[in-house]
Amino acid sequence: AQSVAQPEDQVNVAEGNPLTVKCTYSVSGNPYLFWYVQYPNRGLQFLLKYITGDNLVKGSYGFEAEFNKSQTSFHLKKPSALVSDSALYFCAVRDPRGTPLVFGKGTRLSVIA
Amino acid sequence: KAGVTQTPRYLIKTRGQQVTLSCSPISGHRSVSWYQQTPGQGLQFLFEYFSETQRNKGNFPGRFSGRQFSNSRSEMNVSTLELGDSALYLCASSLGQGNTEAFFGQGTRLTVV
Numbered sequence: 001a002q003s004v005a006q007p008e009d010q011v012n013v014a015e016g017n018p019l020t021v022k023c024t025y026s027v028s029g030n031p032y033l034f035w036y037v038q039y040p041n042r043g044l045q046f047l048l049k050y051i052t053g054d055n056l057v058k059g060s061y062g063f064e065a066e067f068n069k070s071q072t073s074f075h076l077k078k079p080s081a082l083v084s085d086s087a088l089y090f091c092a093v094r095d096p097r098g099t100p101l102v103f104g105k106g107t108r109l110s111v112i113a
Numbered sequence: 114k115a116g117v118t119q120t121p122r123y124l125i126k127t128r129g130q131q132v133t134l135s136c137s138p139i140s141g142h143r144s145v146s147w148y149q150q151t152p153g154q155g156l157q158f159l160f161e162y163f164s165e166t167q168r169n170k171g172n173f174p175g176r177f178s179g180r181q182f183s184n185s186r187s188e189m190n191v192s193t194l195e196l197g198d199s200a201l202y203l204c205a206s207s208l209g210q211g212n213t214e215a216f217f218g219q220g221t222r223l224t225v226v
Contacts, residue, residue, distance in 0.1 A: 032212050043117070043203055043217035051212045090156065094211050100146065100169040101205075101215060105155035 002027035004093050006104035013081045014112055021076040021107045023091030032094040033074040034101070035065055037087045044090060050074060061085070081111045115140065117206050117218035125224045131192040134221045138185050138206030144168075145187040146215060147179060150201040159202075162187055163209050194225045 036044040048059025147159040158171040162181035205215035
């Protein structure tokens with residue numbers, strides 16, 4: 001069965017600094033990988049996905065993620081953090097054979113001005 | 114294009130009662146998935162429907178059930194409510210292929226007292 005681990009419950013970063021939110025996954029075969037963001041009292045918003053091809057994926061709001069097959073990782077990155085990026089971030093994985101989308105427990109990002 | 118609509122947004126029920134939550138997907142989307150979100154457990158998959166058929170089911174007791182109608186709208190029902198069922202219930206719709214992203218509604222906040 002597929003699974004996702006987000007090893008950090010909380011990440012703090014100063015505004016203007018680069019940010020990284022970590023994600024590792026376990027799935028048989030080639031994974032479909034996703035990042036979502038959740039603001040307070042809201043549903044999840046899609047940020048980006050990796051399906052195949054270029055390992056560096058660019059998404060919404062200046063976020064990008066790098067797929068690393070050997071390390072089974074899909075870390076989310078942004079070159080310069082904004083206070084408005086403060087939110088809960090979820091990594092998710094799906095097995096291409098049609099299993100449901102499985103989420104990590106989430107990482108709370110706090111960007112400090 | 115209208116997003117995913119979940120009704121009601123907030124609900125307070127008493128232990129032992131039952132509840133029905135509704136989800137209207139994005140027009141053209143044939144897949145609807147339901148998730149339970151709690152602070153301790155994160156996002157737990159409940160079930161997924163595609164063209165009125167349950168395609169996947171999570172590890173929840175039989176008190177949790179769902180269905181999808183011919184217009185792709187979906188409902189989930191929880192019978193004999195327990196205090197532990199208090200959570201944010203999220204619905205997500207997608208085109209149905211594994212490599213397509215899911216779009217989430219704002220959720221229904223259920224409180225069981």
